[in-house]
Amino acid sequence: MLENSKHARERNCQTKKLFKIVEVFMKRKVVALILTAIMAAGMVTGCGSNSASETAEGNSAGEKAEVIDLKVWDSKQKDGIQTICDEWTETSGVDVKVEVVDWDNYWTLLEAGASGGEMPDLFWMHSQYVQKYMDAGLLLKLDDYIAEDDAIDLNNYYQDIVNIYKSSDGSQYAVPKDYDTIALWYNKSMFDEAGIAYPDETWTWETMYEAGAKLNKADSSQYGMVGNTDANQEGYYNIIYSYGGYVINDAKDKSGYDDPKTLEAMEMYGKMIEDCMAPQSVMAETGNADLFTSNTAAMGMFGSWYVPSFKENEGASNWGVSVLPYHDANGNGQCDEGERVSIYNGLGWSASAGTEDPDAVYDLISFLGSKEGQLRQAELGVTMSAYVGTSKAWKNSTDVIDLSAYLDEAEGAATLVIMPSSRNAVWAEEAKQSFVAAWNDTSTMADVCRSIADSMNASLAQ
Amino acid sequence: MGTVMQMAVPKINERRGHMKWSKMTKGEKTEAKWGLAFVTPTIIGLLTLNFYPIVKTIYMSFFKTGDFGRGNTFVGLQNYKNVITSGEFWGSLFNTVKYAIIEVPLSIAIALVLAVLLNRKMRFRSGYRTIFFLPMVAAPAAVAMVWKWLYNQQYGLLNQLFHTDVSWISDPKHAWIALGAVGVWSIIGYNMVLFLGGLQDIPRDYYEAAQIDGASELHQFFNITVPLVSPTTFFIVQTRIIAALQVFDLIYMMIDKTNAALKNTQSVVYVFYQYVFTYDNKGYGATMIVFLLIFIMLITVVLQKLDKKIVFYN
Numbered sequence: 216m217l218e219n220s221k222h223a224r225e226r227n228c229q230t231k232k233l234f235k236i237v238e239v240f241m242k243r244k245v246v247a248l249i250l251t252a253i254m255a256a257g258m259v260t261g262c263g264s265n266s267a268s269e270t271a272e273g274n275s276a277g278e279k280a281e282v283i284d285l286k287v288w289d290s291k292q293k294d295g296i297q298t299i300c301d302e303w304t305e306t307s308g309v310d311v312k313v314e315v316v317d318w319d320n321y322w323t324l325l326e327a328g329a330s331g332g333e334m335p336d337l338f339w340m341h342s343q344y345v346q347k348y349m350d351a352g353l354l355l356k357l358d359d360y361i362a363e364d365d366a367i368d369l370n371n372y373y374q375d376i377v378n379i380y381k382s383s384d385g386s387q388y389a390v391p392k393d394y395d396t397i398a399l400w401y402n403k404s405m406f407d408e409a410g411i412a413y414p415d416e417t418w419t420w421e422t423m424y425e426a427g428a429k430l431n432k433a434d435s436s437q438y439g440m441v442g443n444t445d446a447n448q449e450g451y452y453n454i455i456y457s458y459g460g461y462v463i464n465d466a467k468d469k470s471g472y473d474d475p476k477t478l479e480a481m482e483m484y485g486k487m488i489e490d491c492m493a494p495q496s497v498m499a500e501t502g503n504a505d506l507f508t509s510n511t512a513a514m515g516m517f518g519s520w521y522v523p524s525f526k527e528n529e530g531a532s533n534w535g536v537s538v539l540p541y542h543d544a545n546g547n548g549q550c551d552e553g554e555r556v557s558i559y560n561g562l563g564w565s566a567s568a569g570t571e572d573p574d575a576v577y578d579l580i581s582f583l584g585s586k587e588g589q590l591r592q593a594e595l596g597v598t599m600s601a602y603v604g605t606s607k608a609w610k611n612s613t614d615v616i617d618l619s620a621y622l623d624e625a626e627g628a629a630t631l632v633i634m635p636s637s638r639n640a641v642w643a644e645e646a647k648q649s650f651v652a653a654w655n656d657t658s659t660m661a662d663v664c665r666s667i668a669d670s671m672n673a674s675l676a677q
Numbered sequence: 678m679g680t681v682m683q684m685a686v687p688k689i690n691e692r693r694g695h696m697k698w699s700k701m702t703k704g705e706k707t708e709a710k711w712g713l714a715f716v717t718p719t720i721i722g723l724l725t726l727n728f729y730p731i732v733k734t735i736y737m738s739f740f741k742t743g744d745f746g747r748g749n750t751f752v753g754l755q756n757y758k759n760v761i762t763s764g765e766f767w768g769s770l771f772n773t774v775k776y777a778i779i780e781v782p783l784s785i786a787i788a789l790v791l792a793v794l795l796n797r798k799m800r801f802r803s804g805y806r807t808i809f810f811l812p813m814v815a816a817p818a819a820v821a822m823v824w825k826w827l828y829n830q831q832y833g834l835l836n837q838l839f840h841t842d843v844s845w846i847s848d849p850k851h852a853w854i855a856l857g858a859v860g861v862w863s864i865i866g867y868n869m870v871l872f873l874g875g876l877q878d879i880p881r882d883y884y885e886a887a888q889i890d891g892a893s894e895l896h897q898f899f900n901i902t903v904p905l906v907s908p909t910t911f912f913i914v915q916t917r918i919i920a921a922l923q924v925f926d927l928i929y930m931m932i933d934k935t936n937a938a939l940k941n942t943q944s945v946v947y948v949f950y951q952y953v954f955t956y957d958n959k960g961y962g963a964t965m966i967v968f969l970l971i972f973i974m975l976i977t978v979v980l981q982k983l984d985k986k987i988v989f990y991n
Contacts, residue, residue, distance in 0.1 A: 323954050330746045347744050347957075435831070435842060444935045496847030497831045499935045511831065641956050644934075651937050 282310045283576060286335040288321040291523035295597035302591070303582045309575050329353050334567035336576050340389045342379045342560055346638040349380075354388040355566035360577045361387060366585035372601045375633040376561035389563025390584035391601030393592065395519040396557040396631070397449045398620040399423070399537045405430055405437065405513040414514070414537035416550065416628065420454060420483055423514070423540045427491030430513040439491030440514040441506045442484075443498035444650035447643065448558050448634055449518040455480045456556040457542045462635040463675075470642070470671035472664045480542075481664050485657035495654040507534075519599055519621045526596075526613040538620045538628050557624040560634035561601050599625075642671040731970075734963045742959040749960075756964035765948060766965055770972070772853065773944040777921035779857025780864065785913055787861070788868030793902060795869070796876045806873075810866035817863065821930030824859045828931070846931055852938035859927055868913050875909030876902070904989045911988045915980050922973055925950065945969045 287296060293315050300311035314335075316324055322344060328334040334353065348354050361367050369377050372391040380389035401414050411426050427439030442450045452462060460477030463470060471477050491514075492498070493506060507515040508528050516539065517525070525531060541555035564583055566576045582588050589600035596612025599621065606625075610618045625631060636643070646667050653663035701709065738756055740749040760766050795806055812820060827834045828845035836843060845855045883901050892900070903910075925946040932942050943951075945965060953962035 326745065326954075326957075351745050351747065353745065493831070494844070495935075496844035496937055499933045499937065500825075500829050500844070500847055501831050506831070509832075644955055647935055648939065651935055651939075655937055 282312050283337055283572075283579060284335040285311055285313045286321065286325070286338040287313060287315055288318045288339065289520065289523075290315045290317075292597045295592065295595040298595060299583060299588060299591050299597075300579065303579055307575065307578060309572075309579075311579065332569060334569060336570040336572075337564065337566050337579060339392065340380060340563040340565040342634055342636045343640045343643070345380055345388065345563070345565075348565070349382045349386075349388050350638075353568055355568050355570060355573055355576070357387045357390065357566075357577065357580070360581070361390070364577075364581050366581050371586070371603060373559075373561060373603060373631075375559070375631075376563070376601050379561070379633070380563040380565070389565040390580050392562040392564050392583065393598040394559055394561035394601050394606075394625070395599065396559050396621050396624045396629070397453055397516055397518050397539060398557070398624065399539050400507060400515050400517050400525075401535050401537065402507070402510060402513045403533050403535055405510075413535055414540070416538050416555075418537070418540040419543050420457070420487075420540045424483070424487050424491060427487055427514060431491050435493070435497075436511075438493040438497075438506065438512040440487065441493055441498055441503040441512040442488070442516065443495065443503055444654055445647045446503055446516070447647065448560060449516050451481065451484050452558045452632075452635065453516065453539055453556055454484050454542070456558065456630075456632045457539070457554060458483070459542075459544060459553070463637055463671075467637040468675050470668040470675065472646070472671060473668035478661050478664055481653075481660050485653065485660040488654055489657045495651060498654075499651075519618075522613070522616075522618060522621075523596060523598075526616055531613075531615045534616060536616060536618060536620045538624055541629075553630050555624075555629040556632050557629045558634050559625070559631045637675065639674065639677070642667075642674050645670060645674075735967055737960055737963040738967045740960045744957065746959075752960070756960050759961060760964045760968060766945070766968070768940065769943050769945045769948045769965075770969075772942055773922055773924065773946075775853050776857055776860065776924050776942075776944060777918060779854065780860040780921045780924075781914065781917045783857075784861045784864045784868055784917065785910065788865045788913075789872050789903075789906070789910070791865065792869045792872030792876060793898060796873060806869075809869055812863040812865070813867045815863075817926045818930050820863050821859065821927050824862075825931045828855060846942075847936050847938050849938045849941040852932070852936075853942050856927055856931065856942055859931070860921070860924065864917070868917070871909055871913055872906065875906045878909075879905045907988045908990060911980075911984060915977065918976060918980070919973055922969065922976075 283300075285296070285300065287293060293313055297311070297313045300313060304310055325334065325338065325344075329348070329351070340348065340354070345354075361369065367390060369387065369390075373394050376391040376394055377387075380391070381387055399414050399418075403413065406413055406426075409430050411429060414423070414426070423440075429439070430437065431439035455462060455471075455477050458476050458480035460474050460480050461471035462477070472481075488495075493512060498506065503512075503515055504517065504521060504524070506512040507517070508525060508530070510530060510533070525534070539555060539557055541550040543550070544554055545551060564580045566573065566580060570576050583592075584602070586602055586605060589602035589605040590608060592598060593600045593606045593609035594612065596609060599606040599609045606622060610622055620628075623629075649663055649667050649670075653660045698706070698709075737749075739751060739753060741752045741755070742749050791809060795802055795809075799805075825846070826832070830836060830842065830844045830847065833845070835841075835845060846852045879902065883905070884897055887897050887901060923946055924944045928942055928944055928947045929950065932939055936942075946969070949962045949965045949969075951962075952958045952965070
């Protein structure tokens, strides 16, 4: 007892001394000095790149994972994914922690993790990046697991999406998660006010242009449509393929931006930019989605991945969704095969090759990719599912907006073209920046397209 | 008082100079050991977080880097040739200097005036000081986001207030000024606090003598305050130039990738970030940053030389 109180007093005394020291330091502005020292030392750039061997070392099979670390980039899908994972946890007993990192930081983080040997166990993979990760051997090879698994048969999914995640030697590195299509959103009250009929399957790009020009107000209080340069998959790629043009050839070694049909499509898009769209500066600063959802733009093309955020908007009942316009190439007055195109793409579930407990992680992949898991995903309104025929429920996940257009396009109303990409997709990012000049001065559209083609060809030749 | 300045300009007050271990008394040895023990964490931090990355960055600048840091191939000075011949690099360096030219002088001049005003006895003095210092406490990314929306062309407060339709941060002609203004705004408080520290070092006697001689407040400011606070000023100038040349977060947050003014505002570090993290070309990015390092070192050397001529030490 006596001992204890003595100790306590000593400790008390020490604490007082410490405070005293801190006080003196404060007075002397050591804190200020430290602050300035930190600033002067400043930002020294470190691009951590550790040796490759580290990634493989974490793989000690047989160890049981307690928590599966799962990373996604879309916060709107988080709750739904977590719900499905929790259902899996009930049978497996392994917890799943779903974390969201926004798109740009997601890939920075994943790459840093891959270089440093600290990847999440399970994560979304995307067509733009998958090749790099497959080539580096960072993803768990799924062939043997799938072969033994009754729940997964790769023939049940959209084949383009399966193929995205297949390496050149035929191995599978992801199970398809979802697919997305693009549709035309419109603001009903703006169409009513202007006395224009809502967009439907009879619309051509020309019809869209005329409606957009009428809906565009000179005082910049209302724009006919939005479509900044960064909207390629949900923007100009669709019109390019609808006109019969292309962005990159099948051999992935030649740009299609100087193809005459691509140029024709981009000139048409240029007309829309000129007469229907918000100024490029406005679209860049505010973003296409915000301009549409704040009822400032009458039309916008949006991918199905926007639905979870749009349908929660208070004003959602004022919006309609139509299939994309078509290009009447043969001039017969109706939409024929290949004249209406929706770019589509799909994510995959990939696991880290270095995950602690690959069996448990695959079991979760299998659950997410199985018919039941895919149905659940659609039902919860997370996204349309990559398992063919399981997406009907997705449409019913909201009664505010009719989402049929997205599904119709996948079921024959449009030709689906898989998102053009290649191993080194720098050209896609560069095109988004190069097009800024053409958006600001649409008379330069053809020249900008040709110069993009040149630099893209150079980049593809590397 | 004055610790900050003396540490920043180390040649002053070298009281003890160099001592030999064998000639130290026991007490001095203990003191030295404890001193070492206290600075060790900092030294370790500096070595692993600053020096190692510097060496690694220079090393990488000689390589064409492969994915995930594997399969790097040595390319000699190729990256350096590419950077020197790239208009983008020189453009970004020019942008960075433009930014520094706005941020450094303005933030210092305004901060000095504020510091002098807030150094007097007045009501709510600490309240004002806190308010001016607040931007420094806010996360730079948050500051940038708020300003981005103030500047927004369609919905921004500025355009609503003035009934204008100016694209503040998208017009290549003046976007860099708009950016610089945010830089000034966010750093004023910090400079002001440093100046307040510096002002404490000026003996009151000078002012009293000047008042007796009938010098106006303005005269006192220019003839007493400005010269006597010059060690602080010099320190701020030096650290602010270094920091301004490394500007990144403001631009990254406020200037969208498809902003028409991007080419006229992107700083060296921004372009570096693009190459390293978007275009996955780490060798090239590292080379740019080596150039920036050299540039900053040159400026620091020049400033150190000027130090003797310009700064007034008591």
